[in-house]
Amino acid sequence: MEGTLPPVTNVFRDVFNDDELVISRETTAQDIADWDSAMHVSLIVQIEKAFGVRFSSTEVANPQNVGELVHLVEAKGPR
Amino acid sequence: MTPLLERVLRSIEARNPVHGKRLAVHLTTLDPAFESELCTVMDRYLLILDTASGGVDFLVDCYLKFMDDVFAERLEFTRNGRYTSTSFDEVNERVYNNPQVMTYYMHGLFLSQLLWHQHYRVYEFFTSVARRYAPQTKRYLEVGGGHGLYLRAFCAAAGPDMEVDVVDISATSLNLCKAMADRPTARFIHGDVHKHQGPASGYDFITMGEVLEHVEDPVALLRKLRDLCAPSGHVLVTTPTNAPAIDHIFLFHDVPHIVDIIKQAGFRVVDEIAVVTEEAPPRKKVVDVKIATLYAALLAPVEQKLL
DSSP states (O other), X not given: OGGGHHHHHHHHHHHTTOTTOOOOTTOOGGGSTTOSHHHHHHXXXXXXXXXXXXXXXXXXXXXXXXXXXXXXXHHHOOO | OOHHHHHXXXXXXXXXXXXXXXXXXXXXXXXXXXXXXXXXXXXXXXXXXXGGGXXXXXXXXXXXXXXXXXXXXXXXXXXXXXXXXXXXXXXXXXXXXXXXXXXXXXXXXXXXXXXXXXXXXXXXXXXXHHHHHGGGOSEEEEESOTTSHHHHHHHHHSOTTOEEEEEESOHHHHHHHHHHHOOTTOEEEESOGGGOOOOXXXXXXXXXXXXXGGSSOHHHHHHHHHHHEEEEEEEEEEEEEXXXXXXXXXXXXXXXXXHHHHHHTTEEEEEEEEEEEEOOOSOTTXXXXXXXXXXXXXXXXXXXXXX
């Protein structure tokens, strides 16, 4: 389901205020300067809103990379 | 960075990279004097911990569990704007009377006191106040001593004859305070401060760090402190706004909300500091994050008018 990455990218661009931001499934927090634990909460809630899904805190507390978040969204079946 | 701090940071970074990244920004810019003090305090804390517990690794384990709770609570708070607990009985059962939770929570909280920039800034404020007021303080009360960091700092700045009372509902906290403060003459009172009887002339200085958000009625608690405080005495309180945690009950929306409650209880603010701990995302269309701030204030009782 490669179609999930573009809308996830849009959420990242909104949250990190960067319209040029390019991410892949391999992107990690180390690759985005402002992606820290404070911004992570906003990122997760914004993804929930964008896709109409709800995560448990343990699912999203410490994702290894963007791909893990994309996979979670896909597994929950966006509304 | 000292080896001890480096070890703590690397261990956190390895297991929670997004959080480690945030801590690194703060810890790599620490004032060297504070870093040295921080390591002294952590060394002492590690000595107090049971050596069989695993030392630094155990402390980091506790902190990361504590951070898991913080993340879960903040996620819920960002979704609906409320704290998950609303009554003391609820958090008493969930945290204070749950030894498994209380153990990691207490140690995690201690490490947060040393690692978070807002705690550092407020601790700086506290120590500057302590240096000003402790030398002439004869009777000192600390309410909810927690891990004993503030108690230790105030005692260090005071004379040897200062009388010290510490009141806390947690026996675990009292034991920690006792070991951290190293003040043999201090009295450690296990109980509710509402039932505490102070000296007839009142305490010269009262410290209550991050307690107001744990009670259902902060005005009543502050009024009790006003009763315990000498007419010429001072009270130092700290409390956060928009800071969800597993045992936070009372939600302060912003600093004016805190100051309003302080005034309702019969105090005026002598000095204060507010440290923003979490900014909102830059774009307004992104989820509405409430600004988290740690507030600390030095208070003096407002003179009562004769009827």
